[in-house]
Amino acid sequence: MRSMAVLEYIRLTPELLQGLPRDSTVFTIVVSPIEVHGQHLPFGTDIYIAEAVRDRVLSALEENRPEVCFVSLPHLYCGSDALPYPGSLSVNATALEGVLTDYCKGLAKQGFKYLVVFDNHGGPRHHLAISSAARRAWRKWRFQLIDPFIDIYRRMIVHDPELLSMTGLRPAECGDDADNHAGTNETSLMMAVCPELVLRDVREVKAAHPPKLSGAAKIVDGLGRLVEALGGKRTGADLRHLAQAIAWTGQDGFLPYMGAPALASKEAGEAMLGAHVKISVRLIEKALSGEDARPVAILEALSLLRRVPE
Ligand SMILES: [Zn+2]
Structure with missing residues (x-):
């Protein structure tokens, strides 16, 4: 040392x-x-x-x-x-x-x-x-x-x-x-x-799951799939990740966490x-x-x- x-x-x-x-x-x-x-x-x-x-x-x-x-x-x-x-x-x-x-x-x-x-x-x-x-x-x-x-x-x-x-x-x-x-x-x-x-x-904190995609999130996800199909694997996957973030934070009354703290x-x-x-x-x-x-x-x-x- x-x-x-x-x-x-x-x-x-x-x-x-x-x-x-x-x-x-x-x-x-x-x-x-x-x-x-x-x-x-x-x-x-x-x-x-x-x-x-x-x-x-x-x-x-x-x-x-x-x-x-x-x-x-x-x-x-x-x-x-x-x-x-x-x-x-x-x-x-x-x-x-x-x-x-x-x-x-x-x-x-x-x-x-x-x-x-x-x-x-x-x-x-x-x-x-x-x-x-x-x-x-x-x-x-x-x-x-x-x-x-x-x-x-x-x-x-x-x-x-x-x-x-x-x-x-x-x-x-x-x-x-x-x-x-x-x-x-x-x-x-x-x-x-x-x-x-x-x-x-945290065992009492209920799990938050990703929402169904709709609106802008669905469009971004679709774009990601298209880019993936055209060979842009990395950027396509990145766009689909972005779609998930948009879907989560775009919901009315979204929870300020995503996942299952109780399993930590x-x-x-x-x-x-x-x-x-x-x-x-x-x-x-x-x-x-x-x-x-x-x-x-x-x-x-x-x-x-x-x-x-x-
Ligand atoms: Zn953090």
Whole structure:
């Protein structure tokens, strides 16, 4: 184990900053909306999970890569596509993208190369904003902004066999469309990360299931099937995921969670945390080896959707 703790950016001075190795300093930042997660989890659910993943990832990397310096930036409590429910504080994607691009620019101008985002929020415009900032930072400054959750989220949605085998979880309990928000997966994660913040006896919280598709959701789903049939497998699947989100939040009186909190367990949360850590470490190692490690976001092919206001 290395003895040096993770540095905090806001405690640095120009002299301390000057001493950091440009090629092997990794900056980290938690980026998340403040968002309603049912009645049983707090607004900061994604933040608590992201902090826990970050701490575990840094411990793993400190052992594997003792030459790497880690510097944490203050949390950015900014996230797009927070659940449109009273209590959520959503930030439009253009603003999020602008802040992240400018942070990358500021770090790149000092000669640094890496900023890793820790995140547990699956909003489509949220991921598109982050990946657009990452694309620009890579193109302009060869700077890598990496959000491993973009990769993990896609794996949850498409039932990626590797993720399911890593966690031992099945569809409808792995954070997919049927378990998308504050359901089994996120409640399990909170049981593992900070059980004192699971605020109700979740066995008494009834399950919320995806609604039947109608209206705009049905049209988007149909478009997704068409794109799939024309060979655009990934974008088609992404559109069908979007259709599910539209159907859920478009219902009158929708519940602020999706899935079955009653089926959550600390063990499932630990298993999912382990997968987050493994996938994140792998991506960061890839970036450190000089390869482009930026994951592809859901709806990346339709990236302009991030400009549609919330
Ligand atoms: Zn969440």
